[in-house]
Amino acid sequence: MGVRRSTVIFAWILLLPAVLYVTVIVAYPLVDTFVLSFTNASLKKTTNWVGTANYEKIFNGTFAEVIVRTFVWTTFSVAIKMIIGTFGALMLNAAVPGRALFRVLTMPPWIVPMAIGIFMWGWMYNGQFGMISGMLQNWGLVDGPVAFLAHGSTAFWATIITDVWIGVPMVTLYMLASMQAIPQDLYEAAWTDGAGRFYRFRRITLPLLVPAMITMSMLSLIATFNSFDIIWILTQGGPNGDTTTMIIDTYRTAIGSKKYGEGAARAVLICIFLSIFCVAYFRVTHRLASGEHR
Amino acid sequence: MSQPAMINRYRWYELIGIYAGIFLFLSFILAPFVEGFLVSLKPLSLLFSSPYRFWPENGSFEAYRTMWVSVPGFARYIFNSFLISTVVTVVVLLLVVPSAYAFARFKFRGSAALLAAFLAVNMFSGAVLLIPLFRLMRSLGVLNTYFAMIVPGVAFLIPSAIWLLRTYMMRIPRELDEAALVDGASHIYTLCRVILPIAMPGIAVVAITTFIGSYAQQFIFALTFNSKTEYMPLPIGLYAYFGRQEVVWNELMAASFVGIAPAVIVIFYLQRYLVSGLTAGAVKQ
Amino acid sequence: ADQEISWIYCGDKIDPIHEKYIKEWEGQNPGWKVLPEVVGWAQCQDKATTLAVAGTPVAMAYVGSRTLKEFAENELIVPVPMTEEEKKSYYPNIVDTVTFEGTQWGVPIAFSTKALYWNKDLFKQAGLDPETPPKTWAEEIAFAKQIKEKTGIAGYGLPAKTFDNTMHQFMHWVYTNNGKVIDGDEIVMDSPEVLAALQAYKDIMPYSVEGATAYEQNEIRAIFLDGKAGMIQSGSGAAALLKDTKIDWGIAPLPLGPSAKGEGTLLITDSLAIFKDSGVEEKAIEFAKFITSPGPQGEYELQGGAGLTPLRPSPKVDEFVKADPSWKPLIDGIAYGGPEPLFRDYRGFQNAMIEMVQSVVTGKAEPTDALKKAAGELEQYK
């Protein structure tokens, strides 16, 4: 359609309410945060400009370690989410009796208030009374209680798994929808040519899901990067800071220690990293997606 | 329904494989709920006892009764959650439907950048912006009202809703707009009479996801921006089961199950709609 | 209209005794209303702070006494000076927990001390005398070792989760070895006394509940209640809960370290802080003193099960102790107690302590190094 002035104005009128809303409620606090990051704002009544001191302080500390950990944590979580979600979607896409019920049964982690889901996982991870440690002992796989949140490595994985659990329903749903968008005749053609179920999955389903996977992993990346409640409720970033990610560190600095200035600087950094990461990710995956995957 | 197409006939070992896969997958999804459910059945005194026994001894549904007694306002919390989520959903739809249409239909300078900016909002979790948001809420004068939870809730749900609905609307043939335009309909008339009814499945999906997002996500805003017990939503209400010394775990879990039941029922009836609505909006090949 | 005193009240619901006395006070002060806002434990202190920072302070809030210094230095709260008479009514050392720069900044409302609980059944099984609790750290460690080796069950319950009471639990050890963290304005933590405490942590770890860093004190207590730990250090709440179990238990003063000059314990108080600029400071102070005055406070803290230790001596308390001797070690310890160290950035202090403890119990660092590192960090928070 021609770019008429009237249509452009109309488009803006349509956009205006949402734009205004988001500007006021999100963008304004954002700018506030950005400004804050150059001050020494704290509980004190007076705040002063400190230039880039907050940023310098961040990089003088152990923040590099936190950044690396955040990326590792996020990468594993997103990857596992995608794998389990796609696997689940594949299973639920099979035309077997009970399919509708099974689909409904995948939704609860999404519906339940996050804190409750996390408490339930907390129970499962409990070394003395929890299901996992208990089952493992009952089956004789370990000989004493194992407190999963007590040790750096197990706590790291425990928080990832909980995050995966919360994110999987959305991934499953989306991948399921994308699978159903693949024309049935492609499968029939492949079947006619003798391709078995697994071969069809590998050569047709999987490659055709790539665009959907890119989109979904992207969205899930942003959410995972900012995943706060899970770690906070399960470990508060411990033990020994082994589950401290950027968002945990930011919250602890800003809300915990009331160093609003330093916290804001961390928040700004998160955004910058995330943006760079997203752009890079998009570039790479799109290049990959354009080749044939055999 | 008739018998499944030939291609979907499974041999016995394939069936076993699929059901095993589903079982594995659902085990992961539901295990915490099983744990939570078992906890809700155990008397508080027996909760912390080892060795671990899967089936609770003396299990009872007592907690499902006492939860109403020990937190008398619980029904109110569920109601609040419903009310807040409903209002949030309505407001999000009111804001998002026109914008999604604009993004789907009109290319103008800055439209791509604006869309990216909307998505960027997703990169901020509310936790980071809490203090500035608080100041804002105060100057808007909405602290300690339902709006304290509705206003920020809406803002953080807008971006993904726009994204979802825009994809859906792009699949509606452009000729429909043009035909209406040729027939003299204004843009608004076209949107209301032509596009909206056709986009209904997509709008329904957006409504469901928004509703659930807000139903489960109301924690941090509610906590900080509202002090009135009578306005508290479900997630905060559940914290009422945390005592000074003791968390009343069995009632907490019972309350969680009761609290999510309405949303589960909604999903149960809408799941087919949800999947197909997403399909239409899914990435095109 | 009535003037209002808003009060952030931590917990799930208002204690009936407080409710009763609020009514009473409102009756005595026509034109005034007290508006308690109940906020869960996990969030109530943060919420009070957020409101104050955002410029809409509540009149009064329940806070840990350790935060008073930080609030005071940032001019968020007003002092609540006590008369000599008032000070005297408390057990010794308690007023110190809310005092700095010579004045008081809050009214103590809750108080806890800790004692050693032991499981007589496990002692018996391990071949120990069930009636003899350990008196020193060395004994404590040896007993724990024996229990672990003889019964396969943990001899001790050590909490070390990323949680505030990990620091508290450790401070008990410091104070039972005559240690100190800060002296006036000087960090004196890097001392043999504190090092010994840290070393003791390291030594008892192998016989302690698996995964110390997963548990905070209430979770450790649950394990003890389940009979899966030989000894723990805990407050009065455990006694109340133990009565409902089949466990044969005892309670004793905390064991002492090698450098101890006498008994010791950490005195943790929570206080009512009066926020600045709420416009009703005067009246709020008045109310705070009323609700913590011997009458109401006595009724409140002696309900049992709340895990509180009485703030003031009284005939009622004596009666109470007589009826239930398990209170004795908890109250006797007060005399030797020390306050929580007051830091300008108490959260920074707390995090440094937790990290130190965790790095030792997970074997990541040697006590000497961990202590040196933490002591260095503390400099910036004092």
Next chain:
Amino acid sequence: MGQLTLKKVQKFYGTYEVLKRIELEVKNGEFVVFVGPSGCGKSTLLRMIAGLDETSAGDILIDGKRVNDLPPVKRGIAMVFQSYALYPHMTVFENIAFPLRVEKMPEERLKAKVEHAARILHLGERLQQKPGMLSGGQRQRVAIGRAIVREPKIFLFDEPLSNLDAALRADMRIELAKLHRQLKATMIYVTHDQVEAMTMADRIVVLNAGEIAQTGAPLELYHKPANVFVAGFIGHPRMNFLPVTCKGASDAGIEIDFLGQTALIPVHPRAGMVGATLTLGIRPEHIAIGSGDLSLTITPSVVERLGANTVAYASLGEDSENYCAMLPGTVALRTDEPVKTGIRAADCHLFDQNGMAFERRVDMTDIDMALFDPAA
């Protein structure tokens, strides 16, 4: 070999009988076209032969072997789908190579085969492109390529041309016909376009509502349709039908009365027809300007000038169907001006009340009779 036999093949969807006891024999190397209106069951029958849909009853035999329970790949068939079903993420090469990859053919042999198929189909330069970049006709050829490399006994096509525009459709028709001669494989082809059917088939199977209405060579169906349905379906523009009355029957044919005119239609008569209302069929191309054995004055409401031909449409009565005449391209004719047209009795078809044809004594000397024997 690629010989197909259908024995009493039935298909039910629930209780709805989509296909009714189909009996059919397809010879090796034959090009058989299934035609019929939309929904008559063509695709269903094809998919049953392919093994994509289940056969409710009856037997499907390929080279004498019952294949009802075999999966498609074991039946020795290859199928070209209406939508082509090309894999959008694979190159043309990989699309064609797909069946060979499935059977794990060594790389060189695979390459040789794909390139051979590409040469036949003039796709050589496109091998590295993705289907999305191809035109409709090229896509169609890729789909065929994928079928060719498998060297199936029987090719199955489900309306492969219906997505193409008219010009391309004509080109592809020719290419498919050439391909058939080149590969000498059995081909079964579904369409609802009778022009395609006429031009490509050795033999046409006309389906109507799940039943076979007639089977025969294209010109046999054109000249000797067995019933009104086939008569109307085959031939374009479609045959005109006129209600006539039977005046008498003799060995020479049936004498009919049409609006007072009588004519003797040279068909094999049946007894007891006198007085009955019959249906006379006449193809538009057999109507001429001027008089004939039967004459009819029509007022064209629409005149289509196609260059080579001129088609005139007229309405005979209030609510009767269009009457259509196909005349030479240069005929002088105007809309709304009456013109007299004539019909030869020898060109006429005659049907009884049930729509069954009386067999024509058609003079077929000038028709290439070889066409009736596709094996020749």
Next chain:
Amino acid sequence: MGQLTLKKVQKFYGTYEVLKRIELEVKNGEFVVFVGPSGCGKSTLLRMIAGLDETSAGDILIDGKRVNDLPPVKRGIAMVFQSYALYPHMTVFENIAFPLRVEKMPEERLKAKVEHAARILHLGERLQQKPGMLSGGQRQRVAIGRAIVREPKIFLFDEPLSNLDAALRADMRIELAKLHRQLKATMIYVTHDQVEAMTMADRIVVLNAGEIAQTGAPLELYHKPANVFVAGFIGHPRMNFLPVTCKGASDAGIEIDFLGQTALIPVHPRAGMVGATLTLGIRPEHIAIGSGDLSLTITPSVVERLGANTVAYASLGEDSENYCAMLPGTVALRTDEPVKTGIRAADCHLFDQNGMAFERRVDMTDIDMALFDPAA
């Protein structure tokens, strides 16, 4: 009134000139068809007339008034889209009533108008159904109904039949032609199907790569194409082109040499042609079995028997195009058996090196000349 004038109309996408200074005059009541290959700019031009796309340069006048800056509804046009653009959630009635609802017409008048339109289009019984339940042809009629009720001065159609199957397309062609006579409105119709163009147009505008290649009545384009492009585009099967050499020119025509045979083609000659390589065009329907002014022995590789006609395709050389002949339906002909065909010189077309036609001295006495004057 519905008279349209295009003056030097141009359209750019970026720097790419899609339409190049189009000049066109459409009379009131005329049925004009735009034809041309895919991508030549037909839709763009139509959409510019409708006001859906902006005009880059030049003027569009309707009834003498410049409408460049008017929105579609103010131009007095109605458009029928290729995809029909029916509103799937509304009944047929509401779909047709849509433009009237927009202008808030009172209920009774609206009802009367919709029902009138429905009667014209035989949609009476479908009014309460949703478009999803209709067949392609019915949908198309609903789309037209929506255009009719507005009583526009000009109807615009963008390939309205291309989604229909062949039979339905033929039917709809006739109905559209009738409708035109009934409504007497100006109609502009876009198609890339030249059969549609030939059968419906009063006048055809042939577009090629954004330029008008020729404008004229259907038979004028058929008999006197102005250039190779139009000659190849109009007529089906398309005209055969043969390379010939110019031997001489006289008043009677141009003498050419084709593989040693010479013939005099009756065209208006131009100077300086001797020795040049020209292109001879001959339509398939003008080729006959036997000898002619020029004779050519061909070996058909494909023979299509359409019943009324038989089309034979042969390849003349290694990589030359197919040579195609349309012969009577009953001709005796087999694939791979050589047959001699003949061409009359009078039927031939001749084009110069630039593809421009030499005007034919065509003997048009037996063509209805009235057709060249659509206003008659």
